Amino acid sequence: MTTPAPTSRKTVEQHASDVAALLDEVTDTGVERVPIDEAAARVTAVAVPSPVDLPLFRNSQMDGFAVRAADLTGDETRLRVVGEIAARPIDPAPLEPGTSVRIMTGAVVPPGADVVVPVEESEVETDQDGVETVLLGPARGGGERAVGLFVRERGSDVRAGEELLPAGVRLASRHLAVLAAAGITTVEVRRRVRVAIVTTGAELVEPGETPTLGQTFDSNGTALTAAVVAAGAEVAARARVVDDADVLLALLDDLHGEVDLILTSGGISMGEHEVVRDVLGPLGGWIGSVAMQPGGPQALGAYRGVPIIAFPGNPVSTQLSFEVFVAPVLRRVAGLPQASRVPAELAVAVRSVPGKRQFLRGRRRGDGRVEPVAGPGSHLVAGLAASDVLIVIPEDTLELDAGDAVEAWTL
Numbered sequence: 554m555t556t557p558a559p560t561s562r563k564t565v566e567q568h569a570s571d572v573a574a575l576l577d578e579v580t581d582t583g584v585e586r587v588p589i590d591e592a593a594a595r596v597t598a599v600a601v602p603s604p605v606d607l608p609l610f611r612n613s614q615m616d617g618f619a620v621r622a623a624d625l626t627g628d629e630t631r632l633r634v635v636g637e638i639a640a641r642p643i644d645p646a647p648l649e650p651g652t653s654v655r656i657m658t659g660a661v662v663p664p665g666a667d668v669v670v671p672v673e674e675s676e677v678e679t680d681q682d683g684v685e686t687v688l689l690g691p692a693r694g695g696g697e698r699a700v701g702l703f704v705r706e707r708g709s710d711v712r713a714g715e716e717l718l719p720a721g722v723r724l725a726s727r728h729l730a731v732l733a734a735a736g737i738t739t740v741e742v743r744r745r746v747r748v749a750i751v752t753t754g755a756e757l758v759e760p761g762e763t764p765t766l767g768q769t770f771d772s773n774g775t776a777l778t779a780a781v782v783a784a785g786a787e788v789a790a791r792a793r794v795v796d797d798a799d800v801l802l803a804l805l806d807d808l809h810g811e812v813d814l815i816l817t818s819g820g821i822s823m824g825e826h827e828v829v830r831d832v833l834g835p836l837g838g839w840i841g842s843v844a845m846q847p848g849g850p851q852a853l854g855a856y857r858g859v860p861i862i863a864f865p866g867n868p869v870s871t872q873l874s875f876e877v878f879v880a881p882v883l884r885r886v887a888g889l890p891q892a893s894r895v896p897a898e899l900a901v902a903v904r905s906v907p908g909k910r911q912f913l914r915g916r917r918r919g920d921g922r923v924e925p926v927a928g929p930g931s932h933l934v935a936g937l938a939a940s941d942v943l944i945v946i947p948e949d950t951l952e953l954d955a956g957d958a959v960e961a962w963t964l
Contacts, residue, residue, distance in 0.1 A: 564948075565877065565910050568843045568851055572878045575853055575860045579813040580886050582744040589732050592724050595742035596785070596888035601718040603735045606708035611662040612640075614703040618653040618675055618687055619666035622700045625689065634677065634685040638663065653687055662704050669703035711735075721888050746886055747789035749812040750777045751804065753819040753828050754866060755795045772934060773818040773864075773871045780872065781816070784880045785887025796826040805832070805856045815859055816879065819866025821852040829863045832856075838863075844948055846909045846929055848874040868934050873912050873943070876962070897961035900924040902954045903946065911946035914939075915961070923961050940964060 563571070584598040613619065624632060632653040638645050638660045645663035648654060653670075654663060662669070676688040692698055711717060717731050718724075724740070732740060750773075757771040758764050771793060778788050789812045794800050808815060820829035821840055829852060830840050838854020838861070847870040852863035864874040876892070884891055900922035905911040906929075913925045914937050923944055927936020943962040946953065953959065 562842050562844055563851075565843060565845050569878050569881075571839070572853060572862060573882055575855070575862070576814065576879075576882050578858075579746050579860065580882070582746055582813065582886060584741050585744045586739045586741050588739055589729050589737065592729060592740050592742060593726070594785070595724050595740075595745075597718055597720050597722045597724065598741045598743045600716050600720050601732065601737070601740060602714055603711045603717045604713060604737065605735055606713050607710040607731075607734060608705050608707055610707050612705050613638075613656045613658055613660050613662055613669045614705050615669050615671045616658050617656060617669050617671040617703070618689065619648060619656045619662055620653045620668050620670060620689070621648060621650060621665060622668045622698060622702075624651055624653075625668065625670075625698050628691045630689045631686050632689065634687050653689075655687075667700045667704060668698050670698065671703065723888055743886075743888065745785065745787035746814055746883055747812045748781045748786050748883075749790040749792070749808045749815045750774055750781065750788060751791075751801075751815060751817045752777075752793045752866075753796065753801070753817060754793075755826075757793055759793075772868045773866065776868065776872050777816055777818065777875060780875050780880065781883070784883035785889045786814075786883045794828065796820065796828045798828055798831045801828050801832050805859075805861075809857045809859060812859065815856070815861045816875070817861060817863045818871045819864075821850050821863050821865060823850075833861065833863065844909050845877070846906060846911050848877070848912070849909070851878075867932055869914070869932065869937050872937065876943070876964075877912070893963040895961055895963075896958050897921070897923045897942070897944075899944075899953055899955055899957050899959055902952070903944070904952050905946040905950055907951060908948055910948050911944075912962075913944040913946060915942050915944040916940055917942055917961070923959065 620632060635652045635654055637655040640657050640659035643661055645661055648663045648665035656669060670689045674690050674693055679685045717735060718728055722728055752771050752774045756768050758768045760770050774791055781788050790808055792804055794804055817829050820827045833840060833852055833854040836854050836856060838852060840852040842849045843851045848865060850865040854861050862879055864871045881891055900918055901924050903925060914927045915923045915925045917923050923942055926939045927933045941964050945960040
């Protein structure tokens with residue numbers, strides 16, 4: 554696996570292309586078979602044929618009376634009721650001419666019967682000898698009761714051997730329902746990309762701990778975990794390391810063979826104690842900056858063949874970097890649709906900085922226009938939480954007025 558040659562600053566498109574190239578080898582993740590109860594949101598790897606006819610047998614679509622169409626004459630017909638068939642295992646006797654049988658929805662339609670008359674179109678009487686008859690009135694809404702009315706024929710939904718689901722379907726409840734209806738218990742799906750999330754920094758503590766002066770809560774681990782899952786991948790490992798290159802290298806050794814991709818946050822700036830930079834540099838990785846704000850510092854490389862994508866440590870920069878560079882690749886591998894990126898109209902005037910693509914956190918108003926909700930600072934996590942779009946301002950644009958067109962990325 555090769556990594557791009559170092560440059561001083563890349564465009565957003567250049568870095569996105571480099572990330573995609575580095576991740577090219579994780580796009581063919583293979584296939585695995587999983588129980589259908591664990592298959593929600595997974596993507597079918599191959600087409601799934603039905604092993605059976607659906608419905609499995611002729612059954613009634615309504616509560617009513619199973620009859621022979623040939624016995625239905627005129628507007629009203631009176632037939633003797635010879636029994637009842639409930640929705641349960643049963644092999645009913647053939648229906649004799651001139652008779653009917655009370656039937657429940659989903660119950661087996663007896664041989665000979667070819668119409669079901671709904672119960673609301675019937676009137677049952679019992680004479681003094683205990684003989685039960687049913688008066689079948691005219692069909693509601695008029696028309697004749699044709700052969701097959703309210704009878705679900707075997708295989709009328711799908712025949713054995715026909716395709717239930719094609720390859721490339723993201724499994725939702727409706728898809729899992731048809732698999733279960735056909736008696737299928739497992740399904741072949743694309744294996745998820747296995748991702749390790751590594752946050753760095755001696756200043757980090759876990760949420761729930763009590764920070765001392767100079768410590769801050771590690772939000773990147775939580776945010777990246779959720780983002781990876783939303784992009785259709787699997788978080789196979791999660792760790793936090795202090796600013797020690799030997800500790801990070803030991804962790805990378807442990808992760809080898811267990812994951813397809815490693816995402817890191819922090820440790821790639823120009824100062825001292827930049828642990829990811831100190832590890833990736835000697836490995837031939839690229840450490841530099843991208844013409845964007847926030848998220849300028851970026852790095853990538855590989856360790857023993859495992860790609861490493863390194864984000865800056867500020868939480869907004871980390872989350873936006875994932876959305877811009879990694880999420881599109883993971884979504885494509887998982888067979889998920891890409892996040893919406895559509896034109897929008899500004900609700901207010903905005904200013905930007907020269908030479909950098911600005912990703913403003915914003916929200917879509919009721920009138921469809923968008924407006925910023927926070928400043929450009931890469932630490933403003935509350936502002937990001939209040940946003941539902943990213944407002945993209947091109948590198949060569951310094952000012953935009955209310956009403957001007959921008960690109961809005963749905964979060």
